Amino acid sequence: MQLIDQTLDQPLEFEKLPGGLATFRARTDSAGLLAFAAHAKSIGGRFVALWGSDERDRQAGFALHVAFALAEGLALVSLPLPAENPDYPDLAGIFPAANRQQRATFDLLGIRAIGTDCDNRPWLRHANWPADFFPLRRDADASRQFPPQPEDYPFVRVEGDGVHEIPVGPIHAGIIEPGHFRFSIVGERVMRLEQRLGWVHKGIEKRFESLKLHEGYRLAGRISGDSTVTYAWAYCQAAESLSGCAVPLRAQWLRALFLERERVGNHLGDLGYLGNDAALAFGLAQFMRLKEDWLRLNATLFGHRFMMDAIVPGGVSVDLPVGGGETLLAQCSAIEREVRVLKNIYDDHAGLQDRFLTTGRLLPKIASELSVSGLAGRASSQVWDLRQQNPLPPYDMLDVRVATHRNGDVAARVTLRFEEIAESLRLIRDIVAAMPAGELRATLPPAANGAFGVGWIEGWRGDVLVALEADGAGGIRRCHPHDPSWQIWPALEHAIMGNIVPDFPLINKSFNLSYSGVDL
Amino acid sequence: MLHMLKQIAVTGIKTETPPIADEALRASAQRLERAMLAKLGRALVIRQVDAGSCNGCELEIHALCNPYYNLEALGIRFAASPKHADMLLVTGPVTKNMETALKRAWECTPAPKLVVAVGDCGSGCGNSSAIFGESYASSGRVSNVIPVDVAIPGCPPTPLALMQGILTAIDGQAKG
Numbered sequence: 066m067q068l069i070d071q072t073l074d075q076p077l078e079f080e081k082l083p084g085g086l087a088t089f090r091a092r093t094d095s096a097g098l099l100a101f102a103a104h105a106k107s108i109g110g111r112f113v114a115l116w117g118s119d120e121r122d123r124q125a126g127f128a129l130h131v132a133f134a135l136a137e138g139l140a141l142v143s144l145p146l147p148a149e150n151p152d153y154p155d156l157a158g159i160f161p162a163a164n165r166q167q168r169a170t171f172d173l174l175g176i177r178a179i180g181t182d183c184d185n186r187p188w189l190r191h192a193n194w195p196a197d198f199f200p201l202r203r204d205a206d207a208s209r210q211f212p213p214q215p216e217d218y219p220f221v222r223v224e225g226d227g228v229h230e231i232p233v234g235p236i237h238a239g240i241i242e243p244g245h246f247r248f249s250i251v252g253e254r255v256m257r258l259e260q261r262l263g264w265v266h267k268g269i270e271k272r273f274e275s276l277k278l279h280e281g282y283r284l285a286g287r288i289s290g291d292s293t294v295t296y297a298w299a300y301c302q303a304a305e306s307l308s309g310c311a312v313p314l315r316a317q318w319l320r321a322l323f324l325e326r327e328r329v330g331n332h333l334g335d336l337g338y339l340g341n342d343a344a345l346a347f348g349l350a351q352f353m354r355l356k357e358d359w360l361r362l363n364a365t366l367f368g369h370r371f372m373m374d375a376i377v378p379g380g381v382s383v384d385l386p387v388g389g390g391e392t393l394l395a396q397c398s399a400i401e402r403e404v405r406v407l408k409n410i411y412d413d414h415a416g417l418q419d420r421f422l423t424t425g426r427l428l429p430k431i432a433s434e435l436s437v438s439g440l441a442g443r444a445s446s447q448v449w450d451l452r453q454q455n456p457l458p459p460y461d462m463l464d465v466r467v468a469t470h471r472n473g474d475v476a477a478r479v480t481l482r483f484e485e486i487a488e489s490l491r492l493i494r495d496i497v498a499a500m501p502a503g504e505l506r507a508t509l510p511p512a513a514n515g516a517f518g519v520g521w522i523e524g525w526r527g528d529v530l531v532a533l534e535a536d537g538a539g540g541i542r543r544c545h546p547h548d549p550s551w552q553i554w555p556a557l558e559h560a561i562m563g564n565i566v567p568d569f570p571l572i573n574k575s576f577n578l579s580y581s582g583v584d585l
Numbered sequence: 586m587l588h589m590l591k592q593i594a595v596t597g598i599k600t601e602t603p604p605i606a607d608e609a610l611r612a613s614a615q616r617l618e619r620a621m622l623a624k625l626g627r628a629l630v631i632r633q634v635d636a637g638s639c640n641g642c643e644l645e646i647h648a649l650c651n652p653y654y655n656l657e658a659l660g661i662r663f664a665a666s667p668k669h670a671d672m673l674l675v676t677g678p679v680t681k682n683m684e685t686a687l688k689r690a691w692e693c694t695p696a697p698k699l700v701v702a703v704g705d706c707g708s709g710c711g712n713s714s715a716i717f718g719e720s721y722a723s724s725g726r727v728s729n730v731i732p733v734d735v736a737i738p739g740c741p742p743t744p745l746a747l748m749q750g751i752l753t754a755i756d757g758q759a760k761g
Contacts, residue, residue, distance in 0.1 A: 191681075191682045193681040193682055193684075193722075194681065194721050194722075198721065200720075200721050200722070205721075207718075207720045207721055208719070208720055208721075209720075209721050210681075210719070210720075210721065210724075211681070211721065213681060213684050213685050215685075235682075235683065235686050236634055236635075236686055236690055238665035238666075239663075239665070240633045240635075240643055240646050240647055240663060241635070241643070242635050242638070242640055242643065243635055243636075243683060243686065263682055264637075264680065264682045264683050264686070265635070265637045265638070265677065265680050265682070265683065266680055266681075266682055266722050267637055267677075267678060267680055267717045267722055267723050268717070268718075268720045268721060268722030268723055269717070271720065271721075271722075272717060272718055272720070275718075283713070283716065284716060284717075287639040287641065287713070287716055287717075287740075288639060289639060289640060290638070290639040290640045290641025290642070290643075290644060290741065291640055291641070291644060293641065334644075334647070347589055347592075347593070350651070350652050351592065351596065353647075353648070353650070353651035353652070354596065354599060354651060354652050354653070356648075356651070357648060357651050357652075357653050360648070364743075370645075370743065371641060371644070371741075373641070373740065406588070406592055407592070409588060410588050410589055410592065413588070579640065580640070581638065581639045581640050584680075584682075
């Protein structure tokens with residue numbers, strides 16, 4: 066089939082990928098990829114993810130894979146590359162979000178983006194493994210250990226009268242994941258922020274290749290602990306798509322229940338910390354109390370406070386116990402009542418609103434340019450929500466109401482969280498009311514060598530993509546998980562500009578991005 | 586302001602009884618002298634270091650400060666600098682990219698210092714201890730990089746398990 070390509074000289078022939086999602090795949094050459102990317106941009110498409118694979122054992126060199134979000138669904142374009150000099154055209158000129166993913170792909174696989182002004186600085190490799198060691202090559206021995214080396218990373222320098230730099234991290238002042246932030250400031254005002262991430266790179270993609278298809282969900286659920294349900298579902302969706310597994314109805318509804326509970330839990334915590342970062346410790350104490358109540362019920366009903374390993378290939382590992390529905394509904398009412406009281410307090414608190422309003426603005430135009438999705442996108446007029454636009458069952462029956470704002474400041478991201486909690490509580494009630502009886506889990510059928518599937522799930526932070534390929538012997542040939550934080554981190558560099566340094570923790574928290582999810 | 590006061594009054598005191606120390610969690614003999622522990626009481630300053638975790642452990646460490654666990658009421662608090670800390674609370678398999686930073690934080694922490702390794706992957710115990718493995722990118726458990734006093738398994742450990750591990754590390758009753 067052809068997708069939105071009437072105006073292209075060489076229309077791409079897309080095939081529908083297996084599974085319930087609207088996902089399509091095409092192969093092309095460099096010129097075709099550039100033309101398609103430019104066209105996708107011109108019709109309001111979004112850059113989702115970029116990764117590579119080693120196909121030399123199939124006498125096919127390497128391959129580059131780029132995923133775009135279009136109104137029709139996910140369009141995945143693959144570009145074969147030669148074994149010698151595996152170069153491809155720089156896409157960052159069209160979609161700036163490609164920059165860091167291209168650099169990470171080079172660090173791991175040795176395929177390089179080429180172009181004028183192309184940023185080829187390392188991203189994941191911090192000189193702790195040699196420059197000619199590419200771990201994702203199939204002949205690379207993952208168990209090799211190298212002595213750590215000091216690195217002198219070329220940050221972009223801001224020159225001028227009175228400009229100085231504040232380096233922060235990798236270890237931050239609070240209980241946060243590690244990353245390095247380089248602020249260039251004049252007085253208190255931030256002229257520029259440059260991020261250097263990759264500190265918690267654990268080699269997850271290579272690790273997947275040592276696992277069986279049916280066991281990869283546990284690693285997927287530990288890519289970013291705060292999104293364990295989202296990742297496990299995305300992984301399982303990919304595994305089920307490529308093997309043609311039909312998930313029982315009840316399991317589908319339970320998955321949605323887990324996903325909405327994960328969303329509410331994270332939003333409750335964030336609202337507490339946002340109050341705290343604006344010096345309202347009362348807000349932290351209250352919201353963390355509600356979050357604790359929420360997590361305790363997860364543990365009571367589903368055996369784990371974050372519902373880790375609750376979603377498994379073929380279905381779910383845990384059922385809603387008898388009488389659990391009433392308990393869930395009672396908690397929804399209690400939390401709704403308490404959140405309403407706290408929202409009124411937040412709304413009426415002049416000091417809090419003074420800190421929230423107009424702080425850390427991400428303008429809709431920049432959010433669009435940077436392919437920002439998820440909560441951060443919706444607070445800046447980017448109305449992307451897979452639960453409504455590319456819904457997996459049971460979301461096709463739930464009619465999700467997407468909340469959106471256009472101010473793009475801390476206040477918008479706070480308000481959005483309040484609205485999304487209310488909507489998720491409504492969805493949980495609908496899910497409990499409509500959940501059918503039946504089986505919890507189907508067996509994952511065997512998959513052929515090269516069988517390929519994707520999972521694409523709207524988590525609390527945004528859309529998580531998992532691309533998965535089977536090796537034909539029950540194992541994983543390649544797995545690429547993509548976190549929405551890839552696109553939102555660069556947006557934070559823009560949102561901080563012109564703000565004062567002391568507002569950075571508040572602005573950073575209002576995005577609450579994953580480090581582990583992008584460092585992999 | 587009235588609404589806030591009303592909410593505080595309605596909420597009441599939520600803090601629960603803390604767990605007691607568990608010697609099974611101890612990875613190496615108590616290195617602090619009994620007299621010092623007696624003086625210290627439970628006044629303890631912790632520097633948390635994420636050396637490569639998935640951020641699941643961090644969620645539960647955050648929960649320690651919620652009104653239910655209320656760690657600060659025991660005299661235990663978190664500091665921004667290792668130079669102000671008595672204990673490093675370290676999560677994650679130690680990534681190659683964080684190994685140098687972790688060693689520096691440990692060197693900056695004044696002696697006598699305690700190290701508590703958190704989580705299956707950080708402690709090297711439990712069902713998920715090998716989830717990330719040891720590789721070009723990961724040095725594995727915390728004790729592969731710096732000496733560890735107490736190891737708290739769990740994926741992630743619950744706030745109660747975390748509290749128990751921290752209290753074990755400063756338990757003056759232990760022989761050492």
